[in-house]
Amino acid sequence: MFRGAERMKKFILIMVLSIISILLVACGGSDDKTSSEKENAEDKTYVVGVDNTYPPFEFEADGELVGIDIDLINAIAEDQGFKIKIEQMDFSGIIPSMQAGELDIGMGGMSITDERKETVDFSDPYFEAGISLVIADNNTEINSLEDLAGKRVVIKNGTVSAKFAEENKDKYNYEIVQVNDSTSMFQEVTNGTVDALMEDYPVISYAIAVSDLKFKIVGDRLTGDNYGISVLKGKNDELLEMIDKGLTNLKENGKYDEILNEYLD
Structure with a gap:
């Protein structure tokens, strides 16, 4: 009986130590995987x-x-x-x-x-950032969204300005003209085929400052975006x-x- 009990104790001890070893290896593997994932992300x-x-x-x-x-x-x-x-x-x-x-x-x-x-x-x-309303610098008719009634406004597809223009066109009763890039949008205003454009404030401010665009920003920013x-x-x-x-x-x-x-x- 005594020898059997001793053997049983040794067997239990070995099993416990084996389980602990497995757990330690598993935890170590998890850390290695996390480290490996971060290295892959960096490389x-x-x-x-x-x-x-x-x-x-x-x-x-x-x-x-x-x-x-x-x-x-x-x-x-x-x-x-x-x-x-x-x-x-x-x-x-x-x-x-x-x-x-x-x-x-x-x-x-x-x-x-x-x-x-x-x-x-x-x-x-x-x-x-934020959206600005922009017109030709010789335009004296438009000073706010309320003045856009019956006018044509150009926007660039996929932008926050486009979304804002679509959401407010019925309220302010203007027509939207859609283009795919800023250059085309600016050209529409320059050519006089539209009355105004909507664009992110820092972008249009920079464009007016460094180019020969005859534009001006009217009113406050229409939104406050980040x-x-x-x-x-x-x-x-x-x-x-x-x-x-x-x-x-x-x-x-x-x-x-x-x-x-x-x-x-």
Whole structure:
């Protein structure tokens, strides 16, 4: 009886030690997997979709793509140790391209909205924008939304401005003209084929300041939007975490202000 009891105690002890070893290996494997996933996220090259007709956030100068968004995502990638590849397209195609698996990151002065949040996850806000009403500088008839009755307003497809214009056209009784890029939108006003345009405040302010556009902004900003960097909803948590961390670091070390000042001062 005594020897049997001793053997049983040894057997139980061995079983307990075996179970503990298995648990420790399992926990260690989980940590290794998490570490491996983060390393893979850092090593991968991420494709970033932008609209190259959106100065000062993205535009071409001397054959080179530049702007706030371009400098910002490059600085974030450098800070966090991952690589990026820039793809240029119409703004309205950025989110669909993310859904099709062709892009990892969407930018282009993308306003954070509840509607877009159904499809993408956003970083922390990185710029306060808002929509402005813009007319030719010799136009004396339009000073507010109320003056748009019977007028034609041009907007760019897929933008917050387009959504705002659609939601308010019946209220203010204007007609909407849709185009796919900022250059076409500006040309409509210049040619006099439309009476006004709606565009993000920093974009149109920059365009008026650095070009020969004969435009002026009327009234206060129509909305108060914030720009964010987007990834496909629920699919790129590690990447979004790195983007937010990089953005925080850039704001703390002064690089963020340096980028903005280069284009907005």
